Amino acid sequence: MQVDEKSTLTEIRASEVAGVAAFLPDTPWTTTAVHACERRVARVWVDSTDAPGCAAVLAPGIPDHDVAPRLYLFASNQPADPLVAFATAFPRPVHVVCDEAVGDLLDAAAPEVSRVADSVHWFERLDTVERATGDGTRRLRLGDAEAVERLGLRGLLRTFESIKDLLMVGGACGVTDGDELACAAFTVDMSVNYARIVVFTQEPYRGRGLATAVTRRLVSAHHEQGRLACTIVEDRDAAGEALCARVGFEAAGRVSRRIL
Numbered sequence: 001m002q003v004d005e006k007s008t009l010t011e012i013r014a015s016e017v018a019g020v021a022a023f024l025p026d027t028p029w030t031t032t033a034v035h036a037c038e039r040r041v042a043r044v045w046v047d048s049t050d051a052p053g054c055a056a057v058l059a060p061g062i063p064d065h066d067v068a069p070r071l072y073l074f075a076s077n078q079p080a081d082p083l084v085a086f087a088t089a090f091p092r093p094v095h096v097v098c099d100e101a102v103g104d105l106l107d108a109a110a111p112e113v114s115r116v117a118d119s120v121h122w123f124e125r126l127d128t129v130e131r132a133t134g135d136g137t138r139r140l141r142l143g144d145a146e147a148v149e150r151l152g153l154r155g156l157l158r159t160f161e162s163i164k165d166l167l168m169v170g171g172a173c174g175v176t177d178g179d180e181l182a183c184a185a186f187t188v189d190m191s192v193n194y195a196r197i198v199v200f201t202q203e204p205y206r207g208r209g210l211a212t213a214v215t216r217r218l219v220s221a222h223h224e225q226g227r228l229a230c231t232i233v234e235d236r237d238a239a240g241e242a243l244c245a246r247v248g249f250e251a252a253g254r255v256s257r258r259i260l
Contacts, residue, residue, distance in 0.1 A: 008082045009045035009056060020044050021191075023052050024074060028122035028230035029097070029255040031196040033057040033072040035159045035189035045086065053078035056086050058094075065154040068259075073098035073106075084109050087260070096258040103256055116257045119241065121249035122194065122230035126223045128250060135213040139221070140172040140184065147181045148172070153200055159189045170195075173217040175210050183210035185218040194230045195222040199243060212246045219247065 012020065021037040024030060036042035036059040046052035054075050061069035071094050073083045080102045087096055088110045096106065096113075107113055123129070140148070145163045148156075160166040170187030182205040189196050197218055201211045219229040232255065233240035244252070 009047055009054065009086050010049070011043060011045045012049060014040060016049070017042055017044050020046070020052065020055060020057070023055065023076075024057070024072075026191045026193050028194050028196070028228075029120045029232065029253075030072065031189045031191045031194050031230065032059050032070060032158060033074075033097075034191040036060070039159055041159055041161075047078070047082055052076075054080070054083050056083060059158055062155065062157060065152075067155050067158065068093045068095050070095045070097055070158075070257075072096075073102050075099075075102055080105055090260065092260050094260050096260060097255065098258075100256070103258060106258055110260060112260075114259045116235050116259065117254050118235050118257060119233045119252055120230065120255050121233065121244040121252045123219070123223070123228045124250045126226065126228065129216055129219045129223060129229075129248060135217070136175050136210075137173050137213050137217045138176075139217075140167055140174050140181075142167055144172075144174070144176075144181070147176070147179060148184065148186075151181060151184075151200060151202075153186075153198075155198070156186055156188055171218065171221060173214045173221065175205075175214060177205070183214050185211075185214040187218065187222070190227060193228060195227040196230050196232065197222075198231065199240075211243050215243065215247045 017037050017040050021034045024034050043058040045056045047054040057072040059070045061067050084105045142164050148163045172184055172186040174184030175182045183201040185197050185199045187195050188198050199211050199215050222229050
């Protein structure tokens with residue numbers, strides 16, 4: 001992968017990528033960038049290796065599932081022009097995530113950019129969700145990996161190496177019907193303070209409250225470990241918004257993806 005040779009950002013060595021996570025903001029909408037750095041699956045470009053003021057973090061895509069890479073742009077009290085020049089010259093397609101100040105500059109520099117506004121939901125207190133008992137949910141184990149793989153879900157493995165890695169490190173909760181997963185909530189990436197989750201229910205099992213039950217169980221598990229649960233709901237996903245309301249996520253905001 002080649003980028004603009006005139007860029008003032010320099011790619012750091014793979015062995016140093018994990019250290020960049022400490023310089024990134026830890027928020028419910030940056031967990032992917034932080035986790036990708038911590039697990040050394042990201043590529044990172046910075047303006048300074050000592051104390052980065054500008055950083056571009058590329059979280060890998062998933063070609064087999066048509067999931068585009070995501071480029072996170074961070075500017076800490078620095079002019080964002082190097083980031084904008086870097087992003088506009090970056091190989092496409094790529095989804096760019098940044099704050100609105102950087103985004104406005106990117107919109108002006110690349111008029112062809114399209115913009116999607118997703119919603120982000122998160123908890124602010126660790127004692128918010130009380131998991132119900134006797135709801136049929138359970139923690140998924142390594143033996144459930146094949147059932148998870150059969151779901152064919154997009155985007156689960158952006159920062160994890162395999163389904164088994166996801167189950168062992170991130171964690172998931174589900175409801176099974178024989179050898180099949182009826183419904184499951186997965187941890188797709190994590191930072192120091194947040195764990196981002198996604199939920200999927202197979203069509204025949206929808207409308208039974210299973211998604212609410214598995215989400216509450218996984219949220220509770222993360223809160224017991226000291227991480228606040230968060231989730232990003234794609235634009236126009238009414239079912240996802242309704243689930244967040246039922247589970248009781250306390251805070252909500254908007255995050256823009258710019259598609260180049």
